[in-house]
Amino acid sequence: MQTTTRTPATTASTAASPDTSISHSAISARGLTRMYGEVTAVDGLDLAVHRGEIYGLLGPNGAGKSTTVKMLCTLLAPSGGQADVAGFDIATQQQDVRLRIGVALQDVALDPKQTGLELLRLQGQLYGLRKAEIEQRLVELRALVDIGDALDRRIETYSGGMRRRLDLAAALVHNPDVLFLDEPTTGLDPISRASVWQEVRRLNDELGMTILLTTQYLEEADELADRVGIVDHGHLVAEGTPAELKRSIGTDVVFARIDGKIAVAVAALRGVYGVVAVEGHEHELSISVEDGSSAIGPIAIALHDASVRVRDLTLRTPTLDDVFLEMTGAHFDPDATSPTTREDRS
Amino acid sequence: MSTATATFDSQPGTPVPVVRARPAGAVHDVVSIAGRALRAVPRDLEAILPPVFIAVFFFIVNIGTLENLTQNNIQGFDYTAFEMATAVLLGVTGVSRAQALVVDVQSGYFDRLLLTPVRRSAILVGHMVADVTVSSILCVPILALAFALGIDFQTGAVGVLMFIVIAALWSLAFAGFGYAIALKTGNPAAVNSSFLLFFPFLFLTSSYVPRDQLSGWLDTVAGWNPVTYLLQGLRSLALSGWHWDDLGRAFLAVLVVFLISFGLCFAALRARVKQR
Numbered sequence: 001m002q003t004t005t006r007t008p009a010t011t012a013s014t015a016a017s018p019d020t021s022i023s024h025s026a027i028s029a030r031g032l033t034r035m036y037g038e039v040t041a042v043d044g045l046d047l048a049v050h051r052g053e054i055y056g057l058l059g060p061n062g063a064g065k066s067t068t069v070k071m072l073c074t075l076l077a078p079s080g081g082q083a084d085v086a087g088f089d090i091a092t093q094q095q096d097v098r099l100r101i102g103v104a105l106q107d108v109a110l111d112p113k114q115t116g117l118e119l120l121r122l123q124g125q126l127y128g129l130r131k132a133e134i135e136q137r138l139v140e141l142r143a144l145v146d147i148g149d150a151l152d153r154r155i156e157t158y159s160g161g162m163r164r165r166l167d168l169a170a171a172l173v174h175n176p177d178v179l180f181l182d183e184p185t186t187g188l189d190p191i192s193r194a195s196v197w198q199e200v201r202r203l204n205d206e207l208g209m210t211i212l213l214t215t216q217y218l219e220e221a222d223e224l225a226d227r228v229g230i231v232d233h234g235h236l237v238a239e240g241t242p243a244e245l246k247r248s249i250g251t252d253v254v255f256a257r258i259d260g261k262i263a264v265a266v267a268a269l270r271g272v273y274g275v276v277a278v279e280g281h282e283h284e285l286s287i288s289v290e291d292g293s294s295a296i297g298p299i300a301i302a303l304h305d306a307s308v309r310v311r312d313l314t315l316r317t318p319t320l321d322d323v324f325l326e327m328t329g330a331h332f333d334p335d336a337t338s339p340t341t342r343e344d345r346s
Numbered sequence: 347m348s349t350a351t352a353t354f355d356s357q358p359g360t361p362v363p364v365v366r367a368r369p370a371g372a373v374h375d376v377v378s379i380a381g382r383a384l385r386a387v388p389r390d391l392e393a394i395l396p397p398v399f400i401a402v403f404f405f406i407v408n409i410g411t412l413e414n415l416t417q418n419n420i421q422g423f424d425y426t427a428f429e430m431a432t433a434v435l436l437g438v439t440g441v442s443r444a445q446a447l448v449v450d451v452q453s454g455y456f457d458r459l460l461l462t463p464v465r466r467s468a469i470l471v472g473h474m475v476a477d478v479t480v481s482s483i484l485c486v487p488i489l490a491l492a493f494a495l496g497i498d499f500q501t502g503a504v505g506v507l508m509f510i511v512i513a514a515l516w517s518l519a520f521a522g523f524g525y526a527i528a529l530k531t532g533n534p535a536a537v538n539s540s541f542l543l544f545f546p547f548l549f550l551t552s553s554y555v556p557r558d559q560l561s562g563w564l565d566t567v568a569g570w571n572p573v574t575y576l577l578q579g580l581r582s583l584a585l586s587g588w589h590w591d592d593l594g595r596a597f598l599a600v601l602v603v604f605l606i607s608f609g610l611c612f613a614a615l616r617a618r619v620k621q622r
Binding site for chain 1: 365366367368370374375378381382385389390450454455457458460463464
């Protein structure tokens with residue numbers, strides 16, 4: 001089995017100006033804008049998604065993720081800016097774009113009166129596949145859909161998870177170069193969600209498929225995406241690998257609760273490998289470290305050597321929520337139409 | 347037209363999938379969409395059985411009510427053959443998959459179709475091909491009833507075929523209004539309201555008695571109603587043989603309605619698929 005060469009990590013960027021010298025990009029956008037009357041849903045978005053990459057577009061409801069996807073897959077016309085998908089302009093070469101993309105939109109779009117097989121066959125026909133090619137793809141996609149004999153049943157009898165998987169299969173019938181997944185796991189149970197994640201990874205690893213994934217789940221972006229773009233109010237506020245983004249906002253922190261004098265503990269930690277700063281308050285220590293997993297051992301040893309009794313030791317690494325808070329001044333709340341601000345939470 | 351085989355280069359070492367998308371021809375697009383629409387018909391019988399029932403019901407009731415009255419007053423008049431055309435139009439007028447198209451719009455499946463390279467016009471034309479097929483089939487039980495009631499078709503088997511073709515084309519022309527409303531509104535209730543057009547078309551005309559028996563305002567309105575000429579053409583096939591002037595007017599009447607309804611529905615399609 002061959003694996004896809006993942007794009008080397010780029011430096012995390014906190015400005016909305018990613019690399020747009022885009023000859024190697026599967027998706028590129030420059031100043032992409034979409035207005036609904038007076039409302040600006042997408043506001044001058046710049047984006048560069050490399051070939052073979054899983055790119056996560058992360059943001060709360062109303063951030064402009066779905067509107068961006070609909071523009072890139074030719075369902076919506078941009079109000080301004082320009083974008084290419086698979087090397088073709090979304091405004092002037094729409095048919096070429098459509099031949100090369102697969103799309104699973106946020107709301108499952110299926111015809112309940114057809115059977116799963118009929119729907120997939122029709123998809124194949126509309127993409128110009130020959131009969132034998134369609135049958136070949138049906139064999140391949142059966143494993144993905146994983147709903148057994150239900151493929152022969154009408155879709156109206158399917159559960160939500162089965163419909164979601166069939167919708168994904170419909171997006172893949174023609175082996176697209178670029179796959180758009182708009183919140184693919186929203187509403188799925190944990191098992192179905194894990195199954196979709198596994199499939200997304202497989203498509204990327206085995207076929208080298210470029211995948212643009214929008215999500216409002218931080219863990220989903222963290223788990224799947226090679227790079228993440230955080231969208232807020234229609235524009236990109238940060239971009240990078242999940243690790244880069246987390247590192248960009250600060251260090252890991254080790255929290256310790258101790259018995260005994262705090263000053264002794266602080267002194268014991270001075271000079272310990274990886275420790276950047278120590279703050280103490282009553283019986284609690286907050287220890288900033290460069291790499292938490294490497295530093296936690298030496299910290300424990302240093303405190304033990306100083307005869308400081310440690311009641312518990314906790315490592316906390318920054319999360320994408322911390323990144324979101326840092327970039328936007330608000331916490332990430334997927335269910336809110338706008339992020340909750342520091343003031344909201346206080 | 348470009349082809350899909352010229353995809354952008356894959357990463358070195360990445361296996362290139364064998365099956366690739368390519369543009370399908372216009373006919374292929376229409377056949378694919380029509381096939382889906384036709385598959386849906388037997389699963390949606392409640393949409394087509396009531397019109398046939400109504401047509402058969404009124405055919406029998408009208409014969410029972412008006413046969414003696416008309417035949418006793420008009421020398422050599424065959425009311426069953428005369429009324430057959432009205433019954434067929436009652437059965438096929440308004441038969442369309444417009445309602446199903448609304449469901450597609452509402453469920454998002456219409457967007458899924460738009461995401462494929464299918465020609466936008468093929469989405470509409472495919473449905474209409476299915477409609478013509480269904481309308482032709484719906485003519486059969488009504489004609490069979492008419493033959494069972496003893497009508498003698500003056501133009502023979504070819505005339506029966508021509509009768510079905512004209513009726514199906516009329517059905518298609520009228521269906522354009524339903525599709526226009528479906529695409530414009532995306533609202534099933536609004537599509538149902540297109541049924542209102544049915545009344546002036548089918549009742550302000552010579553539906554139940556010959557045109558020369560109409561008087562006053564109804565005669566004037568019937569003169570403007572294209573269905574009057576359509577009925578005249580259809581009846582001529584059954585009652586009096588090949589009268590090309592009657593048939594020509596029937597085709598012209600269908601064409602006029604066709605141009606109006608299709609002008610409206612393709613304008614609605616353009617608005618619907620325009621990237622809003």
